[in-house]
């Protein structure tokens with residue numbers, strides 16, 4: 001396959017490499033992801049993360065394995081293993097559904113490569129369209145609050161919510177970005193802070209619990225987040241902590257926007273209750289680990305509840321900013337996300 005480079009994926013000499021998102025920002029380390037086991041391991045450890053990126057990495061690996069001579073049966077098994085790597089983000093399932101159609105073709109080696117590369121290019125364009133649509137909603141002098149990481153690291157393009165913020169900054173409309181550190185795995189503190197710094201976007205890092213008082217003081221003009229799955233009724237699964245921000249935004253009369261590509265829509269899922277929520281290891285809550293080292297503060301036998309995502313009900317969302325444009329609450333209530 002051709003050489004390819006995005007912010008966090010690299011195809012070189014017919015091998016797939018991923019930028020280790022657990023090592024950032026201290027270290028920019030590229031790791032091989034040449035087998036299903038390796039990539040699934042990277043996805044479980046969040047070395048590869050972000051709804052769009054997970055699906056794109058799995059698609060590229062399948063195409064490479066096909067070129068390396070794996071049979072249709074082997075590739076089918078690989079596809080099913082990859083599909084189960086993370087349960088909440090539907091982009092993975094949506095991308096792999098398309099790869100499955102390519103796998104059914106006679107010349108599946110060529111078809112899989114074309115589909116995987118097509119998905120990458122499509123995601124680039126989807127991100128650019130989301131940024132165009134969303135930046136219109138950003139008013140001059142805005143102080144925006146964001147959660148988790150939704151930038152170039154998590155996509156093949158400029159990102160989703162962070163792509164909107166970056167474009168609005170380039171248009172001179174962003175005074176400041178409040179970056180939630182995003183416990184437990186600190187995607188905001190490690191990744192969004194790093195990306196905004198690289199892009200020259202002014203930001204201030206806060207702990208998740210600081211958002212309420214900032215809103216009460218009138219220091220937040222809008223909240224922008226991404227999504228891992230959007231149900232047919234408009235409910236949104238996203239990084240744990242998103243729901244509390246939406247409740248806070250509603251209470252303080254602040255717009256709450258969700259930015260996502262069409263690959264995040266799940267018309268088969270009726271509502272947020274039907275979205276599977278990944279439960280993760282207690283060690284993520286009892287302490288913290290990364291390229292900076294590891295520390296545990298909780299007692300060894302501490303019992304932990306650690307859902308990776310929560311669900312924000314549609315009623316709290318001011319607008320769903322997709323590549324096709326802004327979808328309003330009225331349009332969602334009228335069935336914009338339901339199956340045709």
Ligand code: MRU
Pocket residue numbers: 046049050051052089147148149150151154155159160161187225226227228238239240308
């Ligand atoms: O667990 P993560 O880091 O993969 O969670 C990521 C998020 O919740 C993002 O907001 C979402 O995947 C959208 S990324 C464009």
